[in-house]
Amino acid sequence: MTNSKNYSPEFHFPVENMGNRKKIKDRIRRIEEQKNLKKQQLNAIERILEFLYIEEYVKPIYRKTIKNNEEYLSMIERRVAYWLETRCSGSEKKNYGINAVLAVKRAKYKCEICKQKDIRCLEIDHIPEKVDNEGKKIRSGFEVKEFKCLCANHHKIKTVNKPSIPPYPLSSAYQ
Numbered sequence: 001m002t003n004s005k006n007y008s009p010e011f012h013f014p015v016e017n018m019g020n021r022k023k024i025k026d027r028i029r030r031i032e033e034q035k036n037l038k039k040q041q042l043n044a045i046e047r048i049l050e051f052l053y054i055e056e057y058v059k060p061i062y063r064k065t066i067k068n069n070e071e072y073l074s075m076i077e078r079r080v081a082y083w084l085e086t087r088c089s090g091s092e093k094k095n096y097g098i099n100a101v102l103a104v105k106r107a108k109y110k111c112e113i114c115k116q117k118d119i120r121c122l123e124i125d126h127i128p129e130k131v132d133n134e135g136k137k138i139r140s141g142f143e144v145k146e147f148k149c150l151c152a153n154h155h156k157i158k159t160v161n162k163p164s165i166p167p168y169p170l171s172s173a174y175q
């Protein structure tokens, strides 16, 4: 048994299944064979799996949908689904949105700098920037949000390195 206090492969998202719609369909079929679920619920489970595994799936998922179907998800899938749900439809929707979820999927659930895969360490860095029509950064103009999937350490380092923020005190300046 692995020690869950350390980085552990048991907390890696199964990225080898990403993009595999057939695998999702097979899984739904197995659930259908074993449980007497309504079509509506099977569809909901399929949506959660597409939300997690299919990069092209660009719709948000809702807390209630995950809650009602927790038993059909693995521990990792549950954790990741709840984490991303808060960003795209829950309390953090305003600051993140579905593009944040797409960035995490694009990064294949790992830190874009050090490739750390333990999902307990992953965070979404959001950089609100003002750009002009040509995408050049300016002080006023359209606000676009760029997202990166980073581990907690690299997220912290990036935040601390922002030129607009004084380098100390570290503990309270970046909450």
Ligand SMILES: [Zn+2]
Binding pocket: 111, 112, 113, 114, 115, 116, 150, 151, 152, 153, 154
């Ligand atoms: Zn990292």
